[in-house]
Amino acid sequence: MGKAYDVMAATCPSRTVLHRIGARWTVFVVNALDDGPRRFSELKGHIRGITPKVLTETLRSLEADGLVSRHAYDENPPRVEYALTPLGRSLLVPLRAVRLWAEEHVPDIEAARSRRPTP
Amino acid sequence: MGKAYDVMAATCPSRTVLHRIGARWTVFVVNALDDGPRRFSELKGHIRGITPKVLTETLRSLEADGLVSRHAYDENPPRVEYALTPLGRSLLVPLRAVRLWAEEHVPDIEAARSRRPTP
DNA sequence: CAGAATCCTTGACGATACTG
DNA sequence: CAGTATCGTCAAGGATTCTG
Numbered sequence: 001m002g003k004a005y006d007v008m009a010a011t012c013p014s015r016t017v018l019h020r021i022g023a024r025w026t027v028f029v030v031n032a033l034d035d036g037p038r039r040f041s042e043l044k045g046h047i048r049g050i051t052p053k054v055l056t057e058t059l060r061s062l063e064a065d066g067l068v069s070r071h072a073y074d075e076n077p078p079r080v081e082y083a084l085t086p087l088g089r090s091l092l093v094p095l096r097a098v099r100l101w102a103e104e105h106v107p108d109i110e111a112a113r114s115r116r117p118t119p
Numbered sequence: 120m121g122k123a124y125d126v127m128a129a130t131c132p133s134r135t136v137l138h139r140i141g142a143r144w145t146v147f148v149v150n151a152l153d154d155g156p157r158r159f160s161e162l163k164g165h166i167r168g169i170t171p172k173v174l175t176e177t178l179r180s181l182e183a184d185g186l187v188s189r190h191a192y193d194e195n196p197p198r199v200e201y202a203l204t205p206l207g208r209s210l211l212v213p214l215r216a217v218r219l220w221a222e223e224h225v226p227d228i229e230a231a232r233s234r235r236p237t238p
Numbered sequence: 239c240a241g242a243a244t245c246c247t248t249g250a251c252g253a254t255a256c257t258g
Numbered sequence: 259c260a261g262t263a264t265c266g267t268c269a270a271g272g273a274t275t276c277t278g
Contacts, residue, residue: 003222004222004225005221005222005223005225006222007146007147007150007218007221007222008147008150008151008165008166008167009167010167010168013225013229014221014222014225017221017224017225017228018146018147018217018218018221019143021217021220021221022141022142022143022145022146023141023250024138024141024250024251025251026141027126027137027141028126028127028137031126031127032127039259039260040259040260040261041259041260044260046127047127048127048128048129049129051251051252051253051254052260052261052262053251053252053253053261053262053263054250054251054252055261056260056261056262057250057251064231064232064235065228065231065232066227066228066230066231066232066234067231072260075259076259077259077260078258078259078260078261079259079260080259080260080261087224087227087228087231090220090224091220091224093216093220094213094216094217094220095217097212097213097216098137098140098213098214098217099126099137100213101140101209101210101212101213102124102126102133102136102137102140103122103123103124103125103126103133104124105136105206105209105210106123106124106132106133106136108185108206109136109139109184109185109206110132111185112183112184112185112186112206113183113184113185115185116182116183142270143270143271144271158239158240159239159240159241160239160240163240170271170272170273170274171240171241171242172241172242172243172271172272172273173270173271173272174241175240175241175242176270176271191240194239195239196239196240197239197240197241197278198239198240199239199240199241
């Protein structure tokens with residue numbers, strides 16, 4: 001039997017999914033939730049340089065896609081925790097690998113880049 | 120010993136690398152080279168919907184990063200083949216996993232999305 | 239065939255300030 | 259603390275046409 005979805009097909013829903021994963025900050029946020037639930041400010045502090053607006057947007061889309069769950073405690077001051085859903089945790093596996101690949105191969109890529117000075 | 124690079128650090132080069140990987144079409148092009156070298160037009164035909172300009176740009180950056188190699192045959196009509204370098208093939212491993220994840224979990228994501236009708 | 243050239247659109251991302 | 263609200267930009271991506 002052939003596969004049901006093919007990212008190479010222009011109209012395939014899997015392409016939308018893959019584009020969402022490819023969004024600038026998805027890999028970072030999912031990886032930041034690797035160690036368990038985290039609060040908004042913890043995420044913001046951990047993913048250096050991300051703005052609250054962008055973090056919110058990213059979390060909202062991940063939530064809409066069922067990858068992240070949000071739990072607001074009825075306390076004062078407010079407390080909100082984000083966690084990976086089982087689906088999100090399944091995505092974490094490949095995304096962690098991508099993250100590790102990036103961290104491991106920085107020297108290789110920088111070497112390749114310096115070999116081709118931009119004119 | 121701690122790790123040398125951390126994508127969570129704002130100024131870390133690994134973040135640049137990860138952003139490059141996250142570029143819209145990188146995952147598609149790298150996966151399209153899974154089966155071996157391919158010509159420009161083959162890639163264009165296989166990755167449905169990509170325009171020649173974007174394909175060229177993507178290939179050029181992948182080349183600059185040492186992930187893809189380009190070989191132009193001196194023939195007429197012109198023939199150019201693109202292939203993954205060893206470095207590119209090492210990236211293929213996690214990226215293939217991401218691609219498969221996307222293709223496998225379309226139903227889950229669509230279910231999650233329909234659970235939250237956009238107002 | 240493999241692209242280069244051109245022009246254009248848009249939405250993702252960012253900086254800053256404000257609020258329940 | 260956990261966000262919204264605004265405003266601005268800019269570069270990635272796209273459509274089209276042309277060429278060695």
